[in-house]
Amino acid sequence: MKEQTNIPTGKVERAGRFMTTGLKVGTNYIKHYTRKLMDPSTTKDALHQENAEDIYETLSNLKGSALKVAQMLSMDKGMLPKAYTERFAMSQYSAPPLSGPLVVNTFTKTLGKTPAQLYDQFDMKASNAASIGQVHRASKDGKPLAVKIQYPGVANSVKSDLRLVKPFAIRIVGMNEVDMDKYFDEIESKLLEETDYNLELHRSQELSAQCAHIPNLVFPVYYPELSSDRIITMDWLNGQHLKEFLLTNPSQEVRNKIGQAMWDFYQFQVHKLKKVHADPHPGNFLLRPDGTVGIFDFGCVKEIPEDFYVNYFLLTDKEVLKDEKRRREIYTNLEMIHPSDTEKEITFFSGLFQEMIRLLTHPFTVERFDFGNEDYFNEIYAYMDHLYNLKEVRESKVARGSRHSLYINRTYFGLYSMLSDLKADVVTGQARIQEMINASN
Template structure:
């Protein structure tokens, strides 16, 4: 893989990359409409492919928050055309890596030594390169290690990158500026946390220790003495990323076992720890033929405030939806409905969000759920597509929903997507208070 010898770090240099991407996108549109004059039946497939390629190339050279946003978008099939999904998914573990001299320079900055002076052996060729950093193999004291090295300038450019990228995002995603502004602070704070490897080290140790009793999960040991604010060292874990794992044609039993571990992992974090590994993309999980799975990268962790947790998850028990007064109170608390809404608007948005909750909460309404059921996911994607065209939402005076829901919704979307690709059938374990009366009756009848 071609390496990268330089990363633009100044605001001017990084801004120029966004401008170049915008110019290329504009040129692609002109080319598309020129061809359409000759062929009125021409679809936008080639346009999407050209735009996706040009934008990804620009973002992959910038690294950092810009590439991280592409990674987040690649998980959401309801927002982007397939060409963007496929291209942006490369940011999960296939971005162009840094060259050797830049890696050595980073080690000298934080340890005063080269990697060869710290480890018995250090492979200068990165094995994975993603949005915030890249991973190298190393050996010390007979142990094979994974060393995550952060790209230079990433931490300092988060805020300015997000401001510069906003116009491109508005155009590309057809979003209102208020929708983006609504959640920009939440995204910015999480991206800044992801660049702090000392924070990630502490969270990694805490969450992996607390989750160590969950069957079939494997966590690496972390090494504080070999880590710093921009470098993180842990045990090397073997395994396949999801797409490569599926190429091995695992049995349904193994798919279900791994799927169950994924479900139980997130269930425990959310309901017991009240903080969650909020980056459930395939690059963070290493799956094995025996049905075990390694979990890595706790850079993005969402701490769930009690007020949000209490309101959000009350809706997952569908008994709540039978109580209109309680439901409307929660909708206000979660900012689905706002004080400025007219009675007509309140009724409209209440009905809309009830439908959304019933659809997305369906796995919680059963004892087991078959995530391989594509008809369910087709319905979800169709609903999301319809949602994007609802005039009342597009013309709303405010963006709907608490900013805390951004990463929780993203977490569940990523979890559902992976379980769908696994075609896993899982027991949807949940706290007792989330079991509805209807489901409780079904469970009693089943014995």
Template sequence: MKSQTSVPTTKVARASQFVKAGVKVGGNYIKHYSKKLLDPDLSKEELHNDNAADIYDALSELKGSALKMAQMLSMDRGLLPVAYSDKFTMAQYSAPPLSGPLVVKTFKTYFGKTPTQLFDRFDSQAVNAASIGQVHQAWKDGKKLAVKVQYPGVADAVSSDLKIAKPLAVRLLNLNERDIDRYMGEVESKLLEETDYELELRRSIEISEACANIPDLVFPKYYPELSSKRILTMDWLDGLHLKEFLKTNPDQEIRNRIGQALWDFYDFQIHTLRQVHADPHPGNFLMRADGTMGVIDFGCVKVIPDFYYDNYFRLVNPDTLENAELTEEIFENLEFLTPADSPKERVFFSDLFKEMTLMLAEPFAVDSFDFGDDAYFTKVYAFAEGLANIQELKNSKVARGSQDGLYVNRTYYGLYAMLNELKARVTTTKPEWLRSKKELV
């Protein structure tokens, strides 16, 4: 893959990339409808492929929050046409890397030394390149290390990138600008945190030490003396990303073992630590033939407020939805229902969110769940697709759902999607208070 010798850092240069992508997308539409005049049965497959390639090429040159947006969208199967999600998946660990001189410049800025002066050996060719930074192999005192180097300028461009990207998101996702604005602050704060490698270093050490006793999980050791605000050094972990791992055709026992480790990892973080690795895409996990799994990248961590936690997870207990008064109170607390709703709207949205809650909580309602059950995921994706066509949602005067739910829901969505790809059956451990009292009788 060809490396980049520079990254656009000024607002004008970055805005120009979005404009260029928009012009190409417009040209693709003209080309598509011109062909459709000759062939009325022409599908949009070629249009989606062309648009996905052009948008990804533009975002990959910008790096940072622009490319992170593509990475996040790639996790939402059913939200975008397959061509987009397949192409944007590359943002998880296969973006175009930066050239060697730019990497050296970053080291000189933060350490006053070149990589070869800090390490016994440093490979200037990146082995992985994602949205915020890229990873190099290095060696020091006989240890093989992973060194993550942040792209220049991405931290300073987060806020302006999100403003520029909003029209593109509105067009691609067919979302209301009001809905996007509601969550923009949450997204912006998380992206700014992801560019702070000193914060990531502290969280990485804290969470990996807290989760060290969970079976089959492996965490790297981190090196503060070889890290800075834009450079992070840790032990190198061997393993394969999910798609490559599945190509080795692991048996069901290994799939279940890794799936259980994933479930237990998130169960402990959410219910014990009340903060969670909120970026569960395949690029952050390294799977091994022996059933163990390495966990990396604690840049995106969602701290879950107690008020949100208490209300959100009360809905997981199936007894709650049988109590209409309690359910309505929780829906109000989670901002699914608002004071401005008419009686008719309250009934409609209550029924809608009850249906959604029951569906997404199905794994919690049993002691073990087969995430290889494609019928369950077909139902979930069909429901999500149907939401986009509900006029009451489109015409609603308010955006619904607490902004705290954005990354909590994304966490579960990503976890479920990975478990589905693994085709894993797991024991769905949970706090006792989330179990129905009927189970305990």
């Protein structure tokens, strides 16, 4: 993959790249409609493919928040056409890496020394490059290391990038700007945290230690003396990302073992720590043939307020949801229904939420769950399609759901998606969750 010798960091230059891409997309539409005139049976497949290529090329070169949003969209299989999700998914693993001189410049600016002065060996070629930074292999005192380097200008461009992406998101979701503000405020706060490598280093050490008792998890050791506000040095972990790992045709026993470890990891954080690794895409996990999982990258951590936690997980209690008055109270607390809603709207949306919650919380209500059950996920996708096509939903201009639900829902969606790909059969009941909590005491 060709290396980048520079990254646009100025607001005007970055905005210009977005505008140029917009013109390319407009040209793609003209080509599509020309093809349509010549052949009425032409589908939008080629259009989506061309747009996805052009948009991803721009985002991958801008990096930072722009590419991170693409990564988030790639995890939602129902939001965008397949061409986009497949192309944007590349941001989970690989994007054009920085050139050697830019890497050295980052070291001299933040640690006062070059990589050659800090490590016994340092590979100038990045092993992988994603949205916020890239990773290089190194070694020191016989230890293999992973060195994560943040791209230039990422922190300074968060606010301006989100302003450029916002209109696109509003058109997709169909809400007005005021209603979307609370979600964009949440995204902005999390992206700013992800660019603070000092904070990430602290969280990585803290959460790794707190989750160390969970079976079959492996965490790297972190090295503060070789880290800075734009560099993090940690142990190199061996393993494969999910897509590569599945190509090795692992046994069902190994799939289950990995799936259980990932389930336990997330439930312990949510229910005991009230803070969670909220970036569960495959690029942040390394899977191994012995059924262990290497976990790193605690840049995106969602702290869960107590009142939100209580109401959110009451939704997994079947007995509570049988009480209509109590159910409406929970929906109101979670901002799923609003004081301004008419009785007709409350009845309509409450019914939709009740069915959606029944589907999504099912793994919590049974002792164990087979995430390889394709019928279950087909039912979820079919219901989501049904919701999307309802006139009342499409024309609703009210944002339904607390800002805190954004990253918690994203966390569980990402977890479910990976467990589904693994086809893992996992113990999911409340007793297992309590067992993980008790083991830490």
